[in-house]
Amino acid sequence: MSSSSSSSPSSSSALAADTAPPEKRSRIPKVPFWAQILLGLVLGVALGWAARNWDVAWLGTTLTKIGEIFVQLLKLAVAPLVFFAITISITNLRNVHNAARLATRTLLWFMATSLIAVAIGLVIGLLTNPGAGTGLSAKDAAKPDTQGSWLDFLTGIIPTDIITPFTELQVLQIVFMAVVVGIAALKLGEKAEPILKLGESVLTLLQKALWWIIRLAPIGTIGLIGTAIKDYGWNLIGSYATFTADIYVGCALILFGVYPLLLATVAKVNPLQFFRGAWPAIQLAFVSRSSVGTMPLTQKVTERLGVPKEYASFAVPFGSTTKMDGCASIYPAIAAIFVGEFFHVDMGIKEYLLIVFVSVIGSAATAGLTGATVMLTLTLSTLGLPLEGVGLLLAIDPILDMMRTATNVAGQSVIPLLVSAREGILDRRAYDNATSIDLAAFDGEPQSAGAAA
Template sequence: MTDDPNAPKHSNALTYWIAGAIVAAIALALLWPNVAMHFEIGGELFLRSLKMIVVPLVFTSVMCGILGLGDVRRLGKPGAAAIGYYFCTTVLAVLVGLVVVNIIRPGVGTVDPARLEQLDKGAEEPKHVLRRTLAEESGLTEAEVADVFGEIPSAADDVPSTSTILKNLALMLVTDNLFQAAAETELLPIIVFTICFGALLTTMPRRTRTLTTLVSEANDALLAFVMILMKISPLGIFCLVTARFGQAQAEGKFLQEIQQIGWYFATVLIGLAIHAFIVLPLIFWIVRRENPYRYAVAMSQALLTAFSTASSSATLPVTLECAKSAGISKRSSDFVIPLGATINMDGTALYEAAAAIFIAQVIGMDLTLSQQAIVAVTATLAAIGAAGIPEAGLVTMLIVLSAVGLPLEYIGLILSVDWLLDRFRTAVNVFGDSVGAAVVAVTIPEDGASGQSADPQVQVSSTAG
C-alpha cells in the first residue's frame, strides 16, 4: 500500500470502540431485549446521518476520481479493470456458494415437515410477506418499498425473464430525472452522469478550473463531515445493533428458526468466509504482492459499520475514508468504491445461489448441472440489480428461484434469519469494493508523481499551463 501524506490517518482506537459497541449491544439485547428495543431512535438517527451525505459524496468523489485522471482517454483502462473485477469476483462468489451448498447439503433432512406443510398452506402471498419485511428492515414505508423495487411478483409466472432483467439493468444506467434519482438514492444513474460530466470537464480545463476547484473542496468538506460522524459512530452503532438484536430476542423466534435451518445459516457463513478470507485476499495478493490481511484490518471500521447498518450505500462514506487512510490512491477509491457499492455485490450473489439450492434440497428437487448454471447466471445478474438497502437481496431472490421453477412461497424458510445473514454479506460486499479499489489502483498512471497527482486542481493547472 502506498503512503499518501494527505490521506486521513486510521485510528485503531476507534475500531476497538466500534467492536466493543457491537459486543456490548448484543449482550444488552440478549439480557434485556425490551430495554434494547428503545435504542432504535438513536440508531435511526445515525443511519440517516450517513445516508444524508451519500448522494453529494458520490457526486464529488466520483468527479474527483475522473478529474484526477487528467485526460478522459485514461478512463478506459481503469474502467475496464473495474468492470472486469466486479464481474469476476461476483462469478467466483456464486461458484463458492454453489460448491459449499452442494458439499454440505444443508436442506437434506434438516427442516421439519410440519414447517414445510405450513408454508404450503400459507394464506399470505410471498409478495406481502416480503414487502412487510423490507419495510421493517430498511425503515421505509411499504409504499416506498414498492417505489424502490416496483411491483413484487406474487407467482413464478410474474417474475421477469432474463432478457427483461438485462433490459432493466440497461435502463438503470440512465434516469429521466436526476433530482428524483438523488431523492431516492438511486446511485447508478448518478454515477453514470457524473462520469460523463467529469469526462467532459477534462476536455476543457481552462474554462472549468473554478468548477473543478469547487468540486475538490466540496469533497474535502464532505470527508471532514464523515470524520465527525465516525467519532460518534460507536454510539450510533451501539444503538443500531442493540435495537435490531433486541427485537429478534423479544420476538423469541430467532433461536427456534436457527435450530430448524442452522445448517443453512452455517453454510452461507462458511461460503462468505471462504470468499472474504481466501478468494478476495488471494486476488489482492496476486495483483499487489502485499499482505491482504493487513489491508483488511485497515478497512475494519468500514466492515464493522457495514455489519451494523446492513447497507453498503450507507457505509459508503466510511469505506471511502478507510480506503484512503489505508493508502489507496484517491483517484482509484473515488472512482471504484461508489460504483462498486452499486453494482458489486459478491456476498449477495453467493447468498442467493446458496439459498436457491437450499430450497431445492428442502423440497427434494434435484437440480441438474445446467439448472445450477442457470442459478449461477441469474444470481449474478440479480445481485448487480440489488439495491444497496437492507434485505434487498430478498426481492432479487425471487428472480433466482423462478429461473429454475422453485416455488416462491418457500422463501419464507429463510426470512427469520435473513436479517442477520444480511449483515455478514454486506460486510463481504464492502470488503469486495475496497479490494477492487486496491486492484484497480495499479492500472491508474501516476504521471511521475505520488498520490498527490490525484488532486484535480493539480491536474487542471498542469494541463492548462
C-alpha cells in the first residue's frame, strides 16, 4: 500500500495548521499601563496648569469631578473589601503551618520598619528645619474638621452597631468586626464552611470589580493631578519647598534604601527583582493615594513574588490598614517638627520619643485611606502642639500623599517577603522569575506566581 494514499492524524493537523487563516491582530497596539499612567500625569499637569493660568472654569470643574469620581469608586469598594478580605485571610491561616508564629513575626516587622522610618523622619526634620522661612503666617493655620485623640482611637475601634461602620467608612471598626468574625469562624470549623465559601465568592467578585476601577487609573490620574495643580499651582510648592523635599527624600530613603537593604540582607533576594514585580502596585498607589484601594493588586504582586497565597492573603490586607511607613512614620515626624518650628514651640528628647511611640503604636489610625489628617492630629495632640498646624499642611497634602502612599504599599509587600524568607516558605524560583503585571492586558483573574501577564 502506498504511503501517499493515506495520511496520519498528525500530518492532517499540520496541514490544517498550515492552511488555517492567520489570526487577526488588532491594529491598535496595546499601551503598557505604566505608559498610560505617565501620559495621565503629563496631561494632568498640562490641563491643570491651563485651567489655573488661563482661568478656564469648565476645565477646572471637569478635572475636579474626574478625580472625585475615581476616588469615590475606590472608596465604594473599601468597606466590603476590607471586611471580607480580613475575614477570609484569618480563616485561611488554618491552612498555614505555624500561623500564630507568622502573624506575630509579621506584626513585629511592621513595628520594626515603622521605628526605622520614624527615626529617619526625625533626623531629616532636625537637619533641615522645615518650619523655618516658609513665608506663611498664622492666618494660614486653622483647626481641621477631623481630629484624632488616643481616647477616640481606643474607643473608636469598637462599633456601636454593625451598619454605621460601613455607611460612614469607619475602617478600624470594620477591621475589628472582620477579626471577630474570622476568629469565630475558625472556632466553628466545618459549621462555618458555607458562610466562608460565600465570603470567598463575594471577595472574588469585589476584587474583579475593583480591577475595572484600577484600569481607570490613568483617567483618574488626569483629574487628581490636574486638580492639585489647578488649586495650588507651583507657588504653593515653593512655600513648602523644604517640607515637601523632606517628605519625598524621607520616603525615597525608605522605598529605595531601607527596603532593598532588608531584602538583600534579611531575605537574601535581589532587590531589583522586587521592584520589577511590585512596581505596578507602587505606581497605582502613587496616583490613587489609597492603600486599601490598591490592596488587591498589592496582594497579587506579593503572591507572584513567591509569598504563599494563604499567608499573603493575611499579611497584605492587615498591612493595608495598619502598615503605613509613609503616612504614619515619615510624615508625622517631619510634620510635628514643622508645626513646632512654625509656632516657636521648643521640643526635646521627651517629645521626640513621644513621636516615635505614636508612630509605631498608632499607625492603624491612618486606616489606608487618602490623607493622614487623623494620624497627624493624634501626634500633635499627644505632643501638645497647636492643632491649627494641620491647617497649614492640608493645602500641600495631596502632593505629599502620593509619595507617602507609594511607600506604604511597598512596605506592605516587603514585610511578607521578609517573613516568608525567614520562615523558609518563600518560593525563590517564583521570585526570581516574577514579571511585572501589565494591567493594560490583565483581566484580574488569578494567575500563578511568576507567570507572564
